[in-house]
Amino acid sequence: MSFKNHIHVWLQKGFHHPLVERIKDNRQRIVTFLVFLLLSASFWFLSVLNERYTTEILYPVRFVNFPQENAQIANLPEYLELRIESHGFKLLGYHTTTSVNPIMVDLNLFTLDSSGRDVLLSIASSRLLPGVSQQLSDEVNLLAINPDSIHLQYLPSVQRKVPIQLGFDYEIPRQHLLKGITIEPDSIPVRGLSNRMDTLRAIFTKNKKIRKLTSGEVYRFELSLPSELSSPVEEVSVSFNFEEFTQSSLALPISVKNLPEGFSISLFPEEVTLSYLVALSDFDKVQAYQFRVEADYSLRDDAEWNEKPRLKLFLAKQPSFIHSTQMSPQWVDYILEKHD
Numbered sequence: 001m002s003f004k005n006h007i008h009v010w011l012q013k014g015f016h017h018p019l020v021e022r023i024k025d026n027r028q029r030i031v032t033f034l035v036f037l038l039l040s041a042s043f044w045f046l047s048v049l050n051e052r053y054t055t056e057i058l059y060p061v062r063f064v065n066f067p068q069e070n071a072q073i074a075n076l077p078e079y080l081e082l083r084i085e086s087h088g089f090k091l092l093g094y095h096t097t098t099s100v101n102p103i104m105v106d107l108n109l110f111t112l113d114s115s116g117r118d119v120l121l122s123i124a125s126s127r128l129l130p131g132v133s134q135q136l137s138d139e140v141n142l143l144a145i146n147p148d149s150i151h152l153q154y155l156p157s158v159q160r161k162v163p164i165q166l167g168f169d170y171e172i173p174r175q176h177l178l179k180g181i182t183i184e185p186d187s188i189p190v191r192g193l194s195n196r197m198d199t200l201r202a203i204f205t206k207n208k209k210i211r212k213l214t215s216g217e218v219y220r221f222e223l224s225l226p227s228e229l230s231s232p233v234e235e236v237s238v239s240f241n242f243e244e245f246t247q248s249s250l251a252l253p254i255s256v257k258n259l260p261e262g263f264s265i266s267l268f269p270e271e272v273t274l275s276y277l278v279a280l281s282d283f284d285k286v287q288a289y290q291f292r293v294e295a296d297y298s299l300r301d302d303a304e305w306n307e308k309p310r311l312k313l314f315l316a317k318q319p320s321f322i323h324s325t326q327m328s329p330q331w332v333d334y335i336l337e338k339h340d
Contacts, residue, residue, distance in 0.1 A: 167204030
């Protein structure tokens with residue numbers, strides 16, 4: 001007979017062993033014993049929890065009544081270590097639950113101490129005992145708060161005006177020139193810690209998708225203000241001013257500076273052609289005197305033996321409404337002549 005058949009026969013006939021038979025005969029006694037054991041353990045546990053004990057717990061804390069609007073308190077603790085005495089039932093609840101109302105600590109009780117390197121708000125923990133005790137259960141006796149004293153760093157803040165900058169890319173219609181962007185207000189009052197404000201250069205607008213810009217239309221943009229800073233202004237108005245442009249050109253004379261004393265210079269050619277873009281509304285404003293093309297002799301390009309000496313040209317002056325200027329030529333030949 002195979003092993004599998006032996007197992008099948010054993011299961012059909014039942015497994016009879018003296019130890020198993022004794023357990024079956026004493027089953028009722030075992031159950032009764034276990035019930036009394038459980039009841040005894042429960043009564044013992046309840047008796048233990050009814051005693052009074054001393055322990056330390058971490059209790060959540062929130063600070064209220066900050067001293068000034070123009071100051072911040074750094075590294076505020078989220079918990080206080082309390083040494084308490086109470087019944088075991090109450091202490092067990094404190095150790096097993098996380099949903100307790102935080103203790104409120106009044107910062108007006110703290111003393112401002114500026115004698116050291118850092119400005120601190122300080123208090124002896126014993127001064128907080130009455131107020132904290134009132135916020136705990138009547139069944140809890142507050143013995144101490146650790147550490148013996150609490151020191152909070154007092155950080156004065158400053159306010160100044162900060163310019164606004166657009167925080168996104170934009171495109172104007174083709175064949176148009178951007179004449180200006182108007183931001184209202186162009187700067188806003190911002191308050192923050194002095195060390196943070198020292199590095200703040202601008203406040204940017206939040207990204208806003210605009211399918212098609214319209215000249216002169218006013219758009220509203222929210223500001224992307226860092227969480228550690230505050231401002232009464234939350235958004236600004238922005239308008240884009242652009243219009244169609246045309247291309248034009250002027251023939252302009254060239255002036256030379258830094259010539260050595262006692263010398264004169266001849267340029268070839270004597271004039272350059274300056275091409276530029278200008279908005280249609282500004283086309284008639286363009287005049288030759290608004291431009292100045294210069295060559296600096298001290299920056300001359302010394303020629304090789306088989307080349308002519310040259311001077312590079314610079315556009316030293318132009319009106320603000322002119323865009324995309326190009327000079328032709330950008331270099332000129334010259335002859336330097338000495339006077340008798």
